[in-house]
Amino acid sequence: MAAFSAEDMKRYDAENQASKPAVTPGDERKWMMSLAEVMPSQSAEPAYSPIVLAGFVRLCDFLIVLGTGSLVYWLYLSQKLGFDYGYAAALAAISAITVLVFQALDINHVGAFRAPINQGFRLAGGLVLVFLGAMAIVFFAKLENAFSRVWLSSWFVFALIFLMVERGVVSIITRYLTRLGRLDRRVVVVGGGPSCEQLLSELSHQKDTDLRIYGVFDDRLDSRSPDVVAGYPKLGTVDDLVVFARHARLDLVIFAMPITAEQRLLQMLRKLWVLPVDIRLAAHSNKLRFRPRSYSYIGSVPVLDVFDKPIADWDVVMKSIFDRVAASLLLVLLSPVLLAVAALIKLDSKGPVLFRQKHYGFNNELIDIYKFRSMYTEDVDPTAARLVTRDDPRVTRVGRFIRKTSLDELPQLFNVAFKGNLSLVGPRPHAVHAKAADRKYDEVVDGYFARHRVRPGITGWAQINGWRGETDTQEKLQARVEHDLYYIENWSILFDLYILLMTPFALIKAENAY
Numbered sequence: 001m002a003a004f005s006a007e008d009m010k011r012y013d014a015e016n017q018a019s020k021p022a023v024t025p026g027d028e029r030k031w032m033m034s035l036a037e038v039m040p041s042q043s044a045e046p047a048y049s050p051i052v053l054a055g056f057v058r059l060c061d062f063l064i065v066l067g068t069g070s071l072v073y074w075l076y077l078s079q080k081l082g083f084d085y086g087y088a089a090a091l092a093a094i095s096a097i098t099v100l101v102f103q104a105l106d107i108n109h110v111g112a113f114r115a116p117i118n119q120g121f122r123l124a125g126g127l128v129l130v131f132l133g134a135m136a137i138v139f140f141a142k143l144e145n146a147f148s149r150v151w152l153s154s155w156f157v158f159a160l161i162f163l164m165v166e167r168g169v170v171s172i173i174t175r176y177l178t179r180l181g182r183l184d185r186r187v188v189v190v191g192g193g194p195s196c197e198q199l200l201s202e203l204s205h206q207k208d209t210d211l212r213i214y215g216v217f218d219d220r221l222d223s224r225s226p227d228v229v230a231g232y233p234k235l236g237t238v239d240d241l242v243v244f245a246r247h248a249r250l251d252l253v254i255f256a257m258p259i260t261a262e263q264r265l266l267q268m269l270r271k272l273w274v275l276p277v278d279i280r281l282a283a284h285s286n287k288l289r290f291r292p293r294s295y296s297y298i299g300s301v302p303v304l305d306v307f308d309k310p311i312a313d314w315d316v317v318m319k320s321i322f323d324r325v326a327a328s329l330l331l332v333l334l335s336p337v338l339l340a341v342a343a344l345i346k347l348d349s350k351g352p353v354l355f356r357q358k359h360y361g362f363n364n365e366l367i368d369i370y371k372f373r374s375m376y377t378e379d380v381d382p383t384a385a386r387l388v389t390r391d392d393p394r395v396t397r398v399g400r401f402i403r404k405t406s407l408d409e410l411p412q413l414f415n416v417a418f419k420g421n422l423s424l425v426g427p428r429p430h431a432v433h434a435k436a437a438d439r440k441y442d443e444v445v446d447g448y449f450a451r452h453r454v455r456p457g458i459t460g461w462a463q464i465n466g467w468r469g470e471t472d473t474q475e476k477l478q479a480r481v482e483h484d485l486y487y488i489e490n491w492s493i494l495f496d497l498y499i500l501l502m503t504p505f506a507l508i509k510a511e512n513a514y
Contacts, residue, residue: 046249048182050210051313053174054108058099060166066095068158072151086146094134098159101126110183110210116171120164127163131156184212186249190238190268191256192218192229199256199282199301200230206299214248217241219268238268245275246364254303255281269306276363276453279307310488311454318493323423326500327416334410341372341398341407348398351377354411358382359429362455367421369429370411374399382431406468406507412458425496426457427484428468445477451484454491461487464499464506 069091081087102108105126112119131152138147177183187203189196196216203211215235227234235244244250253272257265265281272279280303283295295302311319331338342353354370361367373380379394388395388403395403402408415422422429430441441448462468462483467476487495 046182047184047186047251048177049313049316050110050183052317053110053113053183055314057113057166057170058103058108060170061102061163062095062099064162064166065098065159066091068162069094069151069155072154072158076151076154077148087151090134090147094130097133098127098130101130110174110178111207113167113170113174114178116164116167120167123163123167124160127156127160181212183210185210185251186214187211187252187254188214188217188235188241188244188250189229189232189254189256190217190241190272192216192220192226192234195258195282196256197230199254200232202301203299204230206301209299211252211298214250217244219264238271242271242275245277250275250277251309252278252280252298254298255279255306257281270447273307274447274450274453276309277307278305278309278312280304281306309453311491315491319423319491319496320420322493322496323416324420326424327413331413331417334413337407338410341402341410344398345373345396345402349376349396351380355380355382358432359456360432360452361421361429362452364449364452365421366432367415367419367429369422370414372402372408372411374403374408409458416458421455423455423457425459425461425487425499426455427451427460427487428458428463428480429456441477445474445481448477448481451481451488454488459499459503460484461495461499464502466506466509468506 073087073091077084077087102123105122106112107119107122107126135149135152137143138149138152174183189200191199196218200213200216203209203213213232215233216229217236217238217240218234219237235241241253253275255265255268269279280296280298283302283304296305297303345353352373355373356368356370358366359369374396375381375394376396381394399408412422416424460483462480465483467480467483487499
């Protein structure tokens with residue numbers, strides 16, 4: 001099954017608007033009860049990616065092998081040979097091959113990090129294999145005069161010692177993070193019946209699993225859906241799950257239902273695709289079989305990938321580093337502009353230079369956004385309940401200029417550089433009571449909150465394409481959301497750089513920012 005795209009879900013939404021269920025007043029109460037049941041023992045802190053952790057360990061392995069070989073060469077041979085290109089090539093090659101052998105031996109995952117003694121034997125065996133291979137090449141290629149066997153054997157001993165120490169430290173760190181719940185994947189299962197019970201049983205009995213299962217969500221009537229399935233509680237319906245995921249850290253949703261229930265599956269996906277989570281369809285009980293490479297696996301359970309969390313694992317690391325470094329540089333470079341704008345605001349009207357405004361951030365969490373004050377102090381609108389229009393009397397003389405040029409947004413660089421709740425590039429955050437055509441944004445555009453699957457940004461793809469400023473009609477908001485979803489699905493660092501470079505030109509020709 002190919003993963004669904006935002007375009008697929010929007011098309012399905014348009015065809016099924018009439019069947020969209022209403023959220024009842026009891027949903028919030030049921031969710032509160034569910035959350036109270038499962039959250040006391042669970043950390044609400046975001047998880048660290050096991051993929052990133054394994055990547056850092058591989059990097060440490062490479063540096064340790066390279067470093068110990070270089071150290072032995074410096075102590076034993078540098079006085080005689082100085083810098084030697086042959087030894088430099090051997091150092092790089094053996095270090096890289098060692099990392100590849102460790103990967104082939106499957107010792108670079110969280111389960112292996114938790115068991116350093118058992119995996120240590122495999123690590124030692126892999127290192128022996130690499131160095132025996134190196135010595136065999138030296139012997140059969142008649143390179144005894146080119147490479148020192150004393151250097152190779154001493155390198156092996158030092159590398160083994162340091163690698164064992166490193167794995168011991170990694171084990172301590174991994175166990176500590178595991179106790180804190182920072183390496184867990186928080187999971188809920190959607191569905192019911194024997195298929196759901198079998199899935200939960202298989203997931204529960206896996207060893208060294210990083211799964212922490214909250215419970216089950218099922219849309220069926222209580223008479224067909226028991227309160228407890230395989231020892232896990234039923235926490236509510238799929239509508240409840242959307243609310244639940246906004247407050248509890250959730251990483252993975254698994255559907256335990258037959259793939260032939262296409263209509264029911266699509267109805268549920270239409271509600272859940274707006275969440276920043278991975279969505280998988282369990283294939284353990286499906287009679288319909290695909291090619292083996294069509295499946296991914298959660299432990300030993302085969303699943304079909306439906307949705308992937310956008311900007312995950314190494315992408316998160318790259319984007320975070322880029323954001324903080326670039327925002328810090330921009331703060332330094334633009335500091336004269338920041339000071340000048342602050343002085344003009346102070347001279348133009350009474351009141352503070354900055355003001356804070358509540359906005360929806362990643363996964364609908366409320367965050368404080370900093371801006372230069374562009375309105376008279378008595379007219380400041382922290383919730384953006386009323387749109388700013390052309391010639392709005394609430395806006396000061398300086399305010400009109402800094403809003404038109406987006407200079408009022410510059411203090412948000414502090415959010416990016418120091419708080420990390422904003423990105424330089426991303427869907428623009430909106431204030432809690434912002435409206436289009438007197439209706440809240442999520443009421444105007446179905447699936448609006450799908451743009452909150454990533455951190456919001458100071459500028460974005462919608463802004464450089466002219467969709468900034470006033471959103472007084474459904475068409476304007478729809479266009480902004482479509483551009484935001486395109487950005488999310490096509491993100492890359494180069495895309496971010498392009499948007500940043502184009503932002504000044506977009507500001508020059510902007511017409512609908514007041």
